[in-house]
Amino acid sequence: MYDCIIVGAGPGGGTAAYHLAKRGRSVLVVEKESLPRYKPCGGGVSPAIAKWFDFDFSPAISVKVNTIRYTWKMADPVQAKLNTPEPMWMVRRDIFDHFLIQQAQKQGAEVRDNTEVTGIQFKSDHWQVTTASGTVSGRYLIAADGAKGPMAKMLGFKDRKRRLGGALEAEAPAQVENRHIAHFEFGMVKNGYIWNFPKADGYSIGIGTFRGGDGQDFKSILSEYATLFGIDIKTSKQYGHPLCLWDGNQKLHTQNAILAGEAACVVDPMTAEGIRPSIFSGLKAAEAIDRAIAGDLNALEKYTQAIAEEWGADMAWAQKLAGVFYRIPGIGYKVGVKRPSATQRMGQILCGEMSYGDVAGRALKRLSGSLLPGMGG
Numbered sequence: 001m002y003d004c005i006i007v008g009a010g011p012g013g014g015t016a017a018y019h020l021a022k023r024g025r026s027v028l029v030v031e032k033e034s035l036p037r038y039k040p041c042g043g044g045v046s047p048a049i050a051k052w053f054d055f056d057f058s059p060a061i062s063v064k065v066n067t068i069r070y071t072w073k074m075a076d077p078v079q080a081k082l083n084t085p086e087p088m089w090m091v092r093r094d095i096f097d098h099f100l101i102q103q104a105q106k107q108g109a110e111v112r113d114n115t116e117v118t119g120i121q122f123k124s125d126h127w128q129v130t131t132a133s134g135t136v137s138g139r140y141l142i143a144a145d146g147a148k149g150p151m152a153k154m155l156g157f158k159d160r161k162r163r164l165g166g167a168l169e170a171e172a173p174a175q176v177e178n179r180h181i182a183h184f185e186f187g188m189v190k191n192g193y194i195w196n197f198p199k200a201d202g203y204s205i206g207i208g209t210f211r212g213g214d215g216q217d218f219k220s221i222l223s224e225y226a227t228l229f230g231i232d233i234k235t236s237k238q239y240g241h242p243l244c245l246w247d248g249n250q251k252l253h254t255q256n257a258i259l260a261g262e263a264a265c266v267v268d269p270m271t272a273e274g275i276r277p278s279i280f281s282g283l284k285a286a287e288a289i290d291r292a293i294a295g296d297l298n299a300l301e302k303y304t305q306a307i308a309e310e311w312g313a314d315m316a317w318a319q320k321l322a323g324v325f326y327r328i329p330g331i332g333y334k335v336g337v338k339r340p341s342a343t344q345r346m347g348q349i350l351c352g353e354m355s356y357g358d359v360a361g362r363a364l365k366r367l368s369g370s371l372l373p374g375m376g377g
Helices: 011-022 047-052 093-106 218-229 275-293 299-325 329-337 340-350 356-371
Strands: 002-007 027-030 063-065 067-072 075-081 088-090 110-112 117-123 126-131 134-143 162-173 181-186 192-199 202-209 238-246 257-259
Touching: 002 011, 002 126, 002 275, 011 027, 011 093, 011 275, 027 093, 027 134, 047 275, 063 192, 067 329, 067 340, 075 340, 088 192, 093 110, 134 275, 162 218, 181 329, 192 218, 202 218, 218 238, 238 299, 257 275, 257 299, 275 299, 299 329, 299 356, 329 340, 329 356, 340 356
Parallel strands: 002 027, 002 134, 027 110, 067 181, 134 257
Antiparallel strands: 063 088, 067 075, 117 126, 126 134, 162 202, 162 238, 181 192, 192 202
């Protein structure tokens, strides 16, 4: 009987496993793919996550980005250096996620990859988890199996509040002249943006819509954008996947179980950043399960509250900002993105030094002031 079974070996599951094992709890991580597994992802990680761990992430970082470059319809560029103490990290998810899981294993967590969960059942005081290779039991369960995972449904979370976005991504091998620039393109895609993030040996190019951008031909838009970098995207394998964006607070706990990572819909609705929020939820999940094992009857409920207060409150600002910006991206680009201070602020938000709450009030005023005469200031 394990103290906790974690389903999913992504950043949320890996973080929870690390922190629970470090506290001396017996942990089993069950992952349906074999590790290390490929995962399409821009791979931008906020260096702010370092403060939640006591080991060095260097082996898992592909490159560090200290400059952001924006374009509007492939022209009108704005480039700015980030004045943050630590640049943004770019990672390959197979390496990064596996590195995190290995740290958990060093602390004593057990990992079974290539093991799909086929059913779960609550038995008086513990969960019985059925997998293709047998049955395991755990007092508590963390569902960290991502946007498409079945665990939330199996646990009885029927209609979750989530805004579904979509992304199409491709990895393109290339000689990257400047490995320290992250590219963002607005204007070519409705209700979202295109990104091009450098890795040590190529680019990760993707397109995402965050407010329902259906009916757009993602493939041809991405293909056109890639020509800016001399890349023929048609020769790269392309991956489409859903994004579970935060869409308001919701219950994330049930009988002896909690949702973490993208299964908890914690993705930033403005930027679609998912790795840091997943890790944050994994950290909070570990704390909650640890307290529950120690006898705190309200520990899981407090987890739901902690995510709402410590993540959701700021995401409410991100959502307001996204709601205005993606509705009027042309104006947003002129009065927002092109301001030198805006890039610094966004850099500070991405690197975890500022929150949306710190900047959203002023930014929203500026955006709405451009729409309504006399409202600026």
